[in-house]
Amino acid sequence: MNVIVNGALGRMGQQVCKLLDENGLTLAAAVDRAGGEGVYQNLTDYTGPADVVIDFSNHASAAELVDYCKARNLPLVAATTGYTPEEFAILEEGAKTVPIFQSYNMSVGVALLARLVKQAAAIFGGCDVEIIEAHHNRKADAPSGTALLLADAVKEKRPDSEYVFGRSGQHKRQPNEIGIHALRMGNVVGEHEVIFATDNQTISLKHQAHDRALFADGAIAAARFIVTQAPGFYHMDDLLGP
Numbered sequence: 001m002n003v004i005v006n007g008a009l010g011r012m013g014q015q016v017c018k019l020l021d022e023n024g025l026t027l028a029a030a031v032d033r034a035g036g037e038g039v040y041q042n043l044t045d046y047t048g049p050a051d052v053v054i055d056f057s058n059h060a061s062a063a064e065l066v067d068y069c070k071a072r073n074l075p076l077v078a079a080t081t082g083y084t085p086e087e088f089a090i091l092e093e094g095a096k097t098v099p100i101f102q103s104y105n106m107s108v109g110v111a112l113l114a115r116l117v118k119q120a121a122a123i124f125g126g127c128d129v130e131i132i133e134a135h136h137n138r139k140a141d142a143p144s145g146t147a148l149l150l151a152d153a154v155k156e157k158r159p160d161s162e163y164v165f166g167r168s169g170q171h172k173r174q175p176n177e178i179g180i181h182a183l184r185m186g187n188v189v190g191e192h193e194v195i196f197a198t199d200n201q202t203i204s205l206k207h208q209a210h211d212r213a214l215f216a217d218g219a220i221a222a223a224r225f226i227v228t229q230a231p232g233f234y235h236m237d238d239l240l241g242p
């Protein structure tokens, strides 16, 4: 399978390029706006053989990316984060013509966690739910997009949920609260724990990322999946199967 990697010089792009060979896949073209030796500056500069595009570049490239995939009838794995609503709509529109796989967290483990969280939220309808996430001390945004994704998974089963970010002062906990707490420390790659507590038991579901390579692994798994699909908009839950 011939893979075009867009954003190939970035941290994630480099990981993907490194892992392709180990996974028996071929790097068709490395693309990054900086260009350089063996790196195409623009997607349109590459017209050779290709089966799929993996994108870890920047949300602003959405239109160019979708135009390229549509013009060449190529499936796309859109792993970049931070799409504006307009850019996201471009992906959704593109998915009417070519298969597009999109996830803000390419970890198969987190996808499984979200599924388990939905199950627990449905079974323990009235319990208290708290989410704790931890990341390295360089991360600027809080809470993480993944913590919100997990809160949304609970809310899907408990639509009256209200998110409470951190807690201090004199406020009694409301039954429909989902407490979301962010720790920033050291070099932690990413940890997410969802706790379900009733009066007499606690269930804790936790995912720990040890290496950013897991996102590259997930993107490669998504690429293998998407090349066999019809046009449409796909997500990690589709990859997990029924």
Ligand SMILES: NC(=O)c1ccc[n+]([C@@H]2O[C@H](COP(=O)([O-])OP(=O)(O)OC[C@H]3O[C@@H](n4cnc5c(N)ncnc54)[C@H](OP(=O)(O)O)[C@@H]3O)[C@@H](O)[C@H]2O)c1
Pocket (backbone or CB within 6 Å): 006, 007, 008, 009, 010, 011, 012, 013, 031, 032, 033, 034, 056, 057, 058, 059, 060, 061, 079, 080, 081, 082, 103, 104, 105, 106, 107, 215
């Ligand atoms: N879905 C997931 O699981 C997941 C996991 C990790 C990261 N991400 C996301 O993936 C993206 C990349 O992350 P990263 O840590 O690898 O960032 P990074 O190190 O900044 O790499 C991005 C690369 O893409 C290049 N680039 C920017 N705009 C481009 C364009 N229009 N066309 C081609 N290349 C372009 C950048 O060039 P310059 O250096 O010149 O800007 C840079 O070389 C981010 O949005 C990040 O949040 C997603």
